[in-house]
Amino acid sequence: MAADDRRNGDLTNHNHRDPKKPRLSEFLTESDIRSEFAHHQTGVARVNNGSFGCCPSSVLDAQREWQLRFLRQPDEFYFNGLRRGLLASRTVISSLINADDVDEVSLVDNATTAAAIVLQRVGRCFSEGKYQKEDTVVMFHCAFQSVKKSIQAYVTRVGGSTVEVRLPFPVSSNDEIVSAFREGLKKGRANGRAVRLAIIDHITSMPCVLMPVRELVNVCREEGVEEVFVDAAHAIGSVKVDVKEIGADYYVSNLHKWFFCPPSIAFFYCKKRSSELDVHHPVVSHEFGNGLAIESAWIGTRDYSSQLVVPSVMEFVKRFEGGIDGIMERNHDEAVRMGLMLCNAWGTNLGSPPEMCVGMVMIGLPSKLCVESDEDAVKLRSYLRVHRLVEVPVYFLGLRDGEEGVRDKDSGVITAYVRISRQVYNETEDYERLRDAITELVKDQMTCQNLPPV
């Protein structure tokens, strides 16, 4: 207690405040952070923040209050509280991402929903004759599987065609990606077709790479692409997001991945146009026609509480040095440091250079593990989860004909990568557990073919 007093610069503490209660102006200590994430399962090396994110107890408490408010008197909440609360969240986000107008910012469940909204619109343009059959949608081959299915459901079904650009991986520079993309756009325009939509990930999921999204959007504008949709599921809380600078028509990012919100909430930015934008939420309510932001604010009776806690999240991140920027920087630096530790220990490589990583890094797995298929990757992942209490996604890199691939220290070809994430709750031991699990498998001459069943 005395130590606290001295730190507060006041030896004679007339303030009878409970010394255990942290001042809001003090930053969170390591033990505060552990307490905020005490609900995480102990004993698990949870190095996969990228998939499902995390939510600190202070924010969960704020969410509970919103939920209770609804349960207590739902009509009053609906008429007097909900819209104001949603607008407060949207306003915070709008300023974070440098949008011109809060009207450009809608809240939806997740990036998957935003993709459906964009692709439904594109589909309507085909159906209603605005786009010609065979006009194209261009995307990277590693675009999220849900997005690809959404294209099938809404675009291919009505006669649109697709061009997939293979993302070079492992990758060493932005130029590799930009050239590949330019080639893809050329293909999309071949035979007099028009490229109606380009889908660009800000941060690809698997394999995980920070993409040169500004350059790619510029290329799209140069090459006459009609609209650009940036799928930035991982972006906010990972990397600085300035939607004006990026210049896309549509931009979506999940807040429950890297921005400490509970499942689920995403913001969906639609750049204002001179004419009315024909985007609609697919779940149509009485707000239909009042603009996407208003439509999305009511899609029937739901639990909207996860969309209401954004101001509380801002309070939480302010308790870190440098706020969200500080968090992003430290996550990146630690992830890279841990990534280098692992690839040195395993004699492998990083999937991309540090400047093309965020709080996630791809690290090559030793060739001796013999990951030869997607199924092997899943098997290895399950083994790690069940037998080693390590949660980490595994990526199988299928080499194409003629590709040489990268070799590890045993001169075997690296066919698989793990994607490690680093968030504020992670500790060095988490990555050491992963390191040792893999090292031991190799030492025991285990391969994906002889892993014990889970």
Place this chain on the structure above:
Amino acid sequence: MASLSPPEEAAASSYHHRRSKRYSSSTTNGVSAETVPDKRHKISLPPPPPSSSSSNFISLSEIEAEFSHHDPAFARINNGSFGCCPSSVVAVQRDWQLRFLRQPDRFFFDELKPNISASRAAIRRLINAEHEDEVSIVDNATTAAAIVLQQTAWAFREGRFDRGDAVVMLHYAFGSVKKSVEAYVSRSGGEVIEVQLPFPVISAEEIINRFRTGLELGKANGRRVRLALIDHVTSMPSVVIPIRELVKICREEGVDQVFVDAAHGIGCVDVDMKEIGADFYTSNLHKWFFAPPSVAFLYCRRSGGGNNLHHPVVSHEYGNGLAVESTWVGTRDYSAQLVVPSILEFVNRFEGGIDGIKKKNHESVVEMGEMLVKSWGTQLGCPPEMCASMVMVGLPVCLGVSSESDAVRLRNLLRERFCIEIPTYFRAPGEGETDSITGYVRISFQVYNKPEEYHRLRDAVNELVRDGFKCTSLTD
């Protein structure tokens, strides 16, 4: 409030399911409260509040405890709009939320799907559907409507339906559903026919006759009626529609598909899919079936072309059937969808289970409605047999409700001055009508309601009448 520290877990990861000996162990409607075959995935309910009652059934004070989170200042007689959720079920939901937060990957890979299946299995039995494939879980009836109407829109766009073919719906269909019809059907070339229904309603025959006329209009000039969209219980004004008869008429008249919007279905009226015979049927569970917001089912009869339906939020499950598609629409909080087996435990604490609750709600709401009618000198909006757990009650004419905005402002007044939560309805006078009742309230009755709440409403309105109150005096 559930603690945030990890729940106690035995080494073998098995959860002990505790059941109070006081819980009724009988089955209701053939549905046993024990629906999850694998106990490893079952979460135990928190201990029931202590009771001195020797009865096997839930006591009044236990009910009060279950709903103690409701605002005590309010006469909450509007269960119809947003429903309710007892604390035992809220607690189970919290458990599910914590399981995700604890280790989300494992939850996603190992626990989510089997437990959604358990909910779907429970619903299948409750609604007497033939097969689990026919039962999809979605957020709410609004989502279900988008799913069905999107399918209709595709048929128009892809030329399976001719431009101008009709979709027939009730004039009293829910506002969101009407907009959905506009967004999907009108936009893709379908013609929308609205069937005007009388209100107040004297008999089911009136509705049946008007509906027949509406269908004839739909078929005029050789058109086909591709979809009939019928409410099981209309929202505003609220009336139980004779849907079995209407579905039969649709079949007789060659309507392609029948979609029943039963937002107020399960826990309010009898929902037997085989008996009702519709192609699509949706109902919210968070209105009358004690679920937290939000969860609904969409039933799609196998033979009714159900393979064509897709969830509009497309995920990697696309093409695996609507039920499977709906189990994953991206990262979400699915906890409300996982508590259905726990709800069965709750309702089985009541005598007669959900049927007993329905019966008592109906009797009570009629009793309260008639009490109000007597005191105000007005009338009910329909005969007692055409209401379930909600009823429309006429407001005294002298209040002068002369527009929809009058009705809204009166509602606000009741909320703000009298702490009464009740939706109001403006019924425009018909041609030649003088001194007709133009304002109605819709009262609901659910297990937590008490006669005092309706007395408060009675007295508030009488006070307004005594004061010579007129709606024209209200400003926004």
